[in-house]
Amino acid sequence: MNNRTYPPIHKALKKYYGYDEFRPGQIDLICALLDGRDVLGIMPTGAGKSVCYQIPAVFLPGITLVISPLISLMKDQVAALNQAGIPAAFLNSSLNSGQYRKALYFASQGRYKIIYVAPERLLTPAFLNFAQSMNISMIAVDEAHCVSQWGQNFRPSYLDIAEFAQKLPKRPILAAFTATATGPVKDDILHMLNLKDPKLLVTGFDRPNLYFEVQQPRDKMKAIQDYLEEHTGQSGIIYCQTRKETEEVAQALCEAGFPCTRYHAGLDDTERSRNQDDFQFDRVPLIAATSAFGMGINKSNVRFVIHYSLPQSLENYYQEAGRAGRDGAPAECILLFAPADI
Structure with missing residues (x-):
């Protein structure tokens, strides 16, 4: 960590999540993101990957988009964020057209700090138009191994993420997270998402419990x-x-x-x-x-x-x-x- 002054991230951890201490690796990634650096976090299941992008999202000036492949996870995360006092929403196929338009309208009014979106939505005209008119500070890619054909759960729509980022007026910070990434998968994530000089963190795979x-x-x-x-x-x-x-x-x-x-x-x-x-x-x-x-x-x-x-x-x-x-x-x-x- 360098000598610059960081926002009160420990207070945010306590306020929004109820924890007193960060888990290994979390502070390094949070501070890198607050410094404006891309990151790739390879952290075991249960290590608290979401905290690594949700806390920076609170302090960054614009909106954070979280790209997730799972509708059920989006619902759970958004419900937890709103309950904790962080305004959040999701945009995916579980919403009918009226609900989707309403959520997009509220998002365009700056009502949310964090928006979860399915990768299939990124290049649709309505979403792209919205994103190009807003200040998108960060794109966090959850389950980032989905970008690689070498990893399980490959999702072709994950290949749209880099193109989407290029179409924005200002390149946002890119943060990628996964629990498992072999050498080829890690290389794919770095290449396919076009990460620039990223902070790379591999916290190890041991789960003592x-x-x-x-x-x-x-x-x-x-x-x-x-x-x-x-x-x-x-x-x-x-x-x-x-x-x-x-x-x-x-x-x-x-x-x-x-x-x-x-x-x-x-x-x-x-x-x-x-x-x-x-x-x-x-x-x-x-x-x-x-x-x-x-x-x-x-x-x-x-x-x-x-x-x-x-x-x-x-x-x-x-x-x-x-x-x-x-x-x-x-x-x-x-x-x-x-x-x-x-």
């Missing part, structure tokens, strides 16, 4: 049920390889008396959203899901993540297992292995 174990049971379903008997009422995710496997696991657990919902790409949007909310808000303690579930899920009390099958890659495993224990309390990550999985 997580316990990892590999089991090789004869009967995976019995192993899960035995585990659930010992962890009654706790919230957990069971990751499956296929839609069919997801259906079978959810049904078997429900029939055995363990309430469990399901999530995979074969369900319609309404059911997927309902099932996710049931799990998110503790109406159902368990969810069986494919890898389609969970990116950006901000549920703090997941006490265990069980992998019913081998994940597609080590990176996927870290991302999925990392949904456990986001509150910092002990949580377990159990991988059920069978040679046939390979």
Whole structure:
């Protein structure tokens, strides 16, 4: 950190989030952004990436756009920001045309400090016209690995971000954040987003509160049920390889008396959203899901993540297992292995 005077960021941390101390790496990124530098933060799930761009957004003069791939995450983040006293809104496909126009109108009146937007919206005429007429101080890219075809969850619309930034009257600060980035993914993020001399922070991947174990049971379903008997009422995710496997696991657990919902790409949007909310808000303690579930899920009390099958890659495993224990309390990550999985 240099000798310049920074805004009272510790007071902001206490006022808006209730914390007394920053987590490792957060101050470095916040100060870099307040200095006007681009940043790339590679920080584990639960390390507080959102604080790194939300606090600078409070002090920067204009609007901060947060580009996020997940509607549910946007809703949660915006609700939390407004409750904390930071005016925020989201613009995505969950709004009908009237609601979208109204939100855009309020945004153009300068009502919000932070606006969450889906990447697909960036180059639409209405949004681009709005952005070009406002002072956009910063663009924060959440789940930045989506820009890379080498990372899981590639989203082609993420490739529009650099073009969008170029179309603005003044280049905003660019901040990119992800939990996992291998060498090729990191290089892609730097290149595709056109980051200029960014402050790069990799805080490491160790999560001391997580316990990892590999089991090789004869009967995976019995192993899960035995585990659930010992962890009654706790919230957990069971990751499956296929839609069919997801259906079978959810049904078997429900029939055995363990309430469990399901999530995979074969369900319609309404059911997927309902099932996710049931799990998110503790109406159902368990969810069986494919890898389609969970990116950006901000549920703090997941006490265990069980992998019913081998994940597609080590990176996927870290991302999925990392949904456990986001509150910092002990949580377990159990991988059920069978040679046939390979």
